[in-house]
Amino acid sequence: MPSAGLAPRRILQLSALFAMFALYAAQLVSALVPHVPLFVATSAAGLALDVYLQYRQPGLLSLLGKVRFDVTVRQLLRDMLILVGLLRIDGIEPLGEQAPLLIALLGVYVLHFACQAAAVLVRRRRQLPIVTRNIDTSALRLSSAPPRILSRRSSHRLLTFSIPATAGLLVTAATTNALWGGIGIGVALALFLGGTFYLATWLLPKKRRLSDERVMAWLDEWLAAYRPTVAMYFSGGTTSAYQANMWLSTLADVDGKPLIVLRERFMVNKIDATDVPIICFPKVATMFSLENSTLKMMLHPANAAKTSQVLRIPTIKHAFINHGESDKLSSCNPYAKAYDEVWVAGPAARDRYQQADVGVEDKDVVEVGRPQLSPIEIGTGAAQDKPFTTVLYAPTWEGWDGNPGNTSVVLAGENIVRHLLADERVRLIYKPHPMTGSQVPAAGAANERIKAMIQEANARRSGTRPDARAAAELTERAAELHRLTSTSFRSSADEMERMMLQGEPDPGRSAAVRAATTAWEEAYWASFPEWEHLIVTEARPAIFTCFNQADVLISDVSSVVSDWLSSEKPYAVANTSGLSEAEFRLGFPTVSAATILTPEAVEVPRLLATVRGETEDVYAEARLELKEHLLGPSDPPSIDRFNGAVRALCGRADERRVRAEAREAAEIPIQRDDSPVEQVTLVDEDAPENTVAG
Structure with a gap:
């Protein structure tokens, strides 16, 4: 409707x-x-x-x-x-x-x-045959675009x-x-x-770009000078960029010379602010420039139709890192066996692959933790002294198969929100998955009704609001963040002009962006009163920032739950699968330390009492055990384990290159200057019939 x-x-x-x-x-x-x-x-x-x-x-x-x-x-x-x-x-x-x-x-x-x-x-x-970002392209003689009304x-x-x-x-x-x-x-x-x-x-020649051959020759020269070692490969639709963006901070801190490889032209400007060089190869033929480069390995945060094309390059090793781990079948996709290694957070994912029996051998599974979880703060205990208990409701989307057990939005979402809003001491942060409603219209309709309920509840609340200085601070911080993360383009700017303007970033920009993001997040939360319910549908504030504001999470079986466990705070998972609670806990290990909510959500008051310290937190110890099982040990830090895996796989790539060069030398002996030269006639397949090339 x-x-x-x-x-x-x-x-x-x-x-x-x-x-x-x-x-x-x-x-x-x-x-x-x-x-x-x-x-x-x-x-x-x-x-x-x-x-x-x-x-x-x-x-x-x-x-x-x-x-x-x-x-x-x-x-x-x-x-x-x-x-x-x-x-x-x-x-x-x-x-x-x-x-x-x-x-x-x-x-x-x-x-x-x-x-x-x-x-x-x-x-x-x-x-152009390629599109770049964060790379100096002055040698390509790029020019500004003609007026949009004339050209497009x-x-x-x-x-x-x-x-x-x-x-x-x-x-x-x-x-x-x-x-x-x-x-x-x-x-x-x-x-x-x-x-x-x-x-x-x-x-005219003054504004005409270089030929494809000269552009690709320039790229080969740049690759030879930059000498990349680790690349993140990504292909996807317009709404899938978040899958790559969550790995940008990790890629920036990786051991080696990082690179981002994309396949869709539009995706170049969907990637968030980063100093890592970006190259988009719209066609397969141009992508094989990487084969002759120093690139040793590729990280894959998602499976895509075009992934098989880059797997053809024999000189590069490939690791699947996924864009989140959960108990869903998508977290143990059979396609994963196409990669050299599958990198997972902890032992739980290793077990998941072996139980799924999809062809991924245990020796190819590497536990690296989740490096991007470092911004998540660990909880400090019960929230009994707070005037408001902040609840984060972050349901996932309905998935490609439309299974009612995928998301709680349709069958339980309104009941969950109704119980939360009935408690005057609750502050609700509602952050639905950005793809909610994209497959099942009923999910989109329920999402809209939930938002209307929250807005109506806010209208009934009243209290002291932050003064005008808080709003002014947020506006100022947003402007600064926009200045650092966005390149100003004319309305007429086309792909070539944007590529010209998005050249090599200024030194220290990434550190400035991180500081500006932190300042914006602080200003954002300070701009709202502590009693006001929030609906968060934009990319900012990020989900991890919402984690730090919340005392408890309510979600579905998704990677959000696994990431939340890093905080060690209580959580609940909605069971809309039709399974009994015992079957649900057995089938989905990530919910073993959670309060299980039925579609009627009558368990919400008991959950809130636990969070406030009014009743015993019976899952506290289980959460700690589950955290290590899902995410791996805290020591050594995840980024160290991740970099160790990078070095090991790069080493395997080096070993393969040495073996390949040895085989090539053995199969094609070098001709000595004093050896007799045998006259050989070669047939040129492109020459006219009855002609030969010597």
């Missing part, structure tokens, strides 16, 4: 479409009658509405494009109706005055298509540049003086012609 907030918007969109077709109908009728005032008004209103929707509601007009009623057809129909009106209006000679206007108007369309052809050519010439917005260009022609023709209709139409069309011709010639200057 669509949410109430969307209904007015849809009504407005349908009204706009109805108004557009009504204006076309009125334009046709007033042209045939003819009724000059109505004809001029409806023609002008139709163009104005089209321009407005093109700039403000492009998604709505894309629906018309799917039925082939795109902007070119709409403008052509509008101009045709104007010419019909001019034929019917007394005082305008069809052959003497209108024929030149018709010919000139056809010239406008010819130039429009010429400008579009130039735009396509320019875009293709400006697309053909719909905006046609409508905007046609305004003078339409206005001139309508003045001619009102005055019966063809001169005005000629002036308007002349201005439109000048705009299209000037735009086409200006756009064509990007094809």
Whole structure:
């Protein structure tokens, strides 16, 4: 069921479409009658509405494009109706005055298509075989992009540049003086012609990019100079970048020269602020430049369709590091056996792979802990002295299979939130998974209802709020963080221009970003009163920051639970699988130290009493044991174990290269200068028939 907030918007969109077709109908009728005032008004209103929707509601007009009623057809129909009106209006000679206007108007369309052809050519010439970030690209002679209205917005260009022609023709209709139409069309011709010639200057040698061969040669030189050893490989959709972003801090601290390898062009700017060099290889052929580099190993935070392509490179070792561990089947995917090693947090994941029997051998599983959990603070005990108990409800999403046991949002979410909001001493932080509702509409609808419940509960609460200085501090910190983590781009900037601007980062930027992020987080929490419930749906504040604010977690079977155990604080897991509590605990080891919530969530008051120290915390010791079982020992630190695994796998890559070079030397003996030379004739497969190459 669509949410109430969307209904007015849809009504407005349908009204706009109805108004557009009504204006076309009125334009046709007033042209045939003819009724000059109505004809001029409806023609002008139709163009104005089209321009407005093109700039403000492009998604709505894309629906018309799917039925082939795109902007070119709409403008052509509008101009045709104007010419019909001019034929019917007394005082305008069809052959003497209108024929030149018709010919000139056809010239406008010819130039429009010429400008579009130039735009396509320019875009293709400006697309590089690779995309980089955090790398000095000055040697590639990159240039700024042409204006967006000329190069990438053909719909905006046609409508905007046609305004003078339409206005001139309508003045001619009102005055019966063809001169005005000629002036308007002349201005439109000048705009299209000037735009086409200006756009064509990007094809001249001064602005033309280097050839693909020279770009790839430059990349080989950069790789030889930088000498990367460890890369993180990532491929995915627009909402999956978080899977790579969670490993950025670890990659920055890795032993060796790190590199990020991407496969989708859009992903380059989805990766969060980092000083690690980024290279995107949209095509497989370009990616094999890595084979001849010093790169020894790749880290894979996710399985993707394009992962198999990079696994073909024999000189590189591969380790699967995942983007979180849980008891879900996705945490022991059979695809993992394609990698040289599978890196897991602790013994629990090792056991999970062996029990799943998916082909991953125990010798290939390496326990490295979870280095990115270092920001999580360990709990200090019961929260009985606090005026408010902060509860973090962080449900996962419904998953690809839509199993009702995946997420608690649909079957238990509203009950959980209702019980929490009924306790006046509870402060709720609701942070749903960003993909909630993407597979099952019912999950998205339940998510919206939960948010509405929280907003309504906030409206009933009152108390002292932080003064204006807190809000000002947050604004200032947000501006500083944005300045450090974002590169300002013109609205017309294309991929090449962004690549030019996102060159080698300034020294010390990563440390400044970490400090600015910490300052922003402190300002964020200080800007809200301690009694106010919060709905967190943006990337910031991050989930680990929410962990540090919360006294207890309520979640589902997901990696959030495993990460939370690092804090040693109480937690609860919703059981919407249909299993009994005993079966649920047996089937999902990560919940063995949790309070289990049924879909009715009647266990919430008991959970809160435990957190406040009013009843015994019977799972306290079990949480400590489970923490080590899931995440491994605290000593040595996880980052040390991770770096040890990096060095070991790099060593295996070095050993393989030595063996490969030895085999190559044995199979292809070097010819001595004094040895007889045997005449060999080689057949050139690309040469014409009956010819040979020596």
